[in-house]
Amino acid sequence: MVRYRVRGGNALRGTAFIQGAKNAVLPMIGAALLAAKGRTVLRNVPIIEDVRRAVELAEAIGAYVELHESERTLVIDASRVNSPVLPAEIARRFRGSVLFTPALLHRLGEAIVEGVGGCNLGSRNLDFHYLGYKRLGAIVDEGETVIHVKASGLTGATLYLDTPSHTGTENLIMAAALAKGTTVIENAALEPEVLDVIDMLTKMGARISGGGTGFITVEGVDELHAVEHTVMPDRLDAGVFAMAAALTGGELSLVGTGLDLGVVRYKLEQMGVEFHRQGAVLHVRREGPLRPINIITDTYPGFATDLQSPMMTVAALAEGTSYIHERIFDGRFALAGELNKMGANVEVDGSRAIVRGRTPLTGTQVTAHDLRSGIALVLAGLAAEGETVIDSGYLIDRGHAHLAARMRALGADITREISDH
Template identity: 40%
Template sequence: MDKIVIEGGRRLEGSTRINGAKNAALPIMAACLLLHGPSRIRGVPNIVDIETQSEILKNLGGEIKRHEDGTLEIGFRDGENEGKFTAPYELVSKMRASICVLGPLLSKRRKAKVSYPGGCIIGQRPIDLHIKGLKALGAQIETTEGYITASVERLKGAEISLMGQYGITVLGTCNVMTAAVLAEGTTIIEHAACEPEVQDLANFLNKAGAKITGIGESRLTIEGVQELHGVDYEIIPDRIEAGTFMIAGAITRGDIALENVKVEHLSAVIDKLREIGVEVTPVGNSVRVKGNSSYHPVDLTTLPYPGMPTDMQAQFMALLCTVEGKSVITEKVFPDRFIHSPELQRMGADIRVEGSCAIVSGTPFLSGTNVMVSDLRAGAGLVLAGLVAQGTTHVHRIYHLDRGYERLEKRLTDLGAVIKRIHD
């Protein structure tokens, strides 16, 4: 098992390019099950979650080829894979986004058997809204022995609300959308997720021949079509990776430029960084982040898009641990998502968790020590803390990081960090 070792205290300088969004690529890859003919998906990061999704699609009859430029070719031979409709536990248990094959399988092959998904342990993430939406389209669904088994003669359009006890559902919106594009009639999704990754999936499907309107709004209208065709499509840049690198520049009081950024997807992140005192300057598809020695404490609350992403909460916590004064982080997406705080406390951070709030009091310095990664974004937060900690930080269980960040230690090294991966 590998670990990352960081010698803290280096100011980051230089530039790096942001990869395509993993959370856009995964449902788009699953949507290729719907298409007649192969597709080329450009800008796909070379990370573990993409490898896992590729294996799931191969298990369902997909032919997948990766090119060095980050392009994936994905195709399914019509008429040869109707009997393949099972996404097994050993693959689906590795990440939650694998549930995205449920809608396309049901729509295209009329049957689906998908294991309950795994992934990061960050709180309650039920799939009841996925099942509710697909049932509204006419699917017969049973949940037994750890599998969701669904079947239908023909999906039919319906009006569906995807608001649940825990709010709206991003992956549930993706599943219902991909099921509805080949359904008979019109489907209206109320309380649809508006995240850029959901919009990217809708734009991909429209390019393939779907008829989806209301993209980016909470009310999606989908007119079913007879067939979808293969396309050449480039996914959006990863806003969470961009935000992580922005905080890397800020926490080290550095000066870095990020290329391939959609600034409009990062409004909440940029606004909060500026409130802290970080200089953020967008220039076209790039953004410059310049830190300084005078930061201010802030309060922030995670919310669905366009609010502060929950996937940026751990990174902001690491930054605020270094800011003099008291900051309050309120987690309204996954209220239990503070499992990284004890590890930051091991580094000397002053954090008090009270229910869905974390009170962070900035300390003069953090100290390098051994820390353990519990989930993907928590791991990013610990690496960021290690960049400024005095001494050496050993970050263990970095396989979580490999799920979502391509060559993270190499790219930070290129910016001036002293960081390396070693076999533990």
């Protein structure tokens, strides 16, 4: 059992090094498995638990993988992929397992998905993925727990997503990349991580156009080759560090090439947080009181649902009432009860939450129900009086690399412990 212990009160100051993006590296590992020859090299890989699970899953299907942690580099040789089974004990531990299906379909003609994990956020359907595979010619047999997808060669088609699913778009692009003929994906996701994956696939030899427009066209090719690619910075990790500076009244320089916080920056600015760009470095600080805010989560370029929980913590420390409308997931307010244990006043009504600030927070024992509620509780702990103890830290480690060490370097009083219970 991993546990974080945070003693609040210290303002964070210094340079925060932003990790590579979890939601880009996972599909890139899936993409690397499409190359039947050679070794793929991924740089700026975040050393997070989801990457470790992805490495285990790639090895389980026969790939050779080296994770060089201190160099933040992955080397993947997928030439010997030989098992279509994504075993439950690994696949159920992270969402990114869903991104291995296209490679198995192309390389082995079938994928046996024994489970898919990820944050518990209410319903997380995969129907767009499976409907898309079917339209490309696959047979999908959805059992109680195991899903069997079979295809002796995929053929391009017009695909449509009811909503622009992030991993759904990535999976259908990967499935179409080696299909015969042309595929058009309508209502495709616009997230920067999706565009980074398209960049990598394009280097691999894929023919993809329309990334970032919502209408993606993929001309199938016969093979994709292994390449080197640098994972983009994690805008969620960056957002969390910006919020840490904001709620502790500190000042941080965020380092991560080409970092763009988009709407999160504008929302924090409305709350009174100052941003100042100096070339590749983004400075963030807060001097005056935090003002309340309204947030509506949306697909990119809207406010990212993954930063809604951390923002709820910031709102609890703002002077006045904030309103949050969660539109992507139907179960993403588990944080409210935990924040209220610390003294916050958050009222949830369906997909809306009202956060009445400012309430002084007091450290206590709290539970991370998912990755982002976990990091939101770390943020609360940084601003609380006394000690906050957060279980289960594994969920935080799923998406943030060396969190305690990175925050300690900035002056935070935070430790990561491993215990038997």
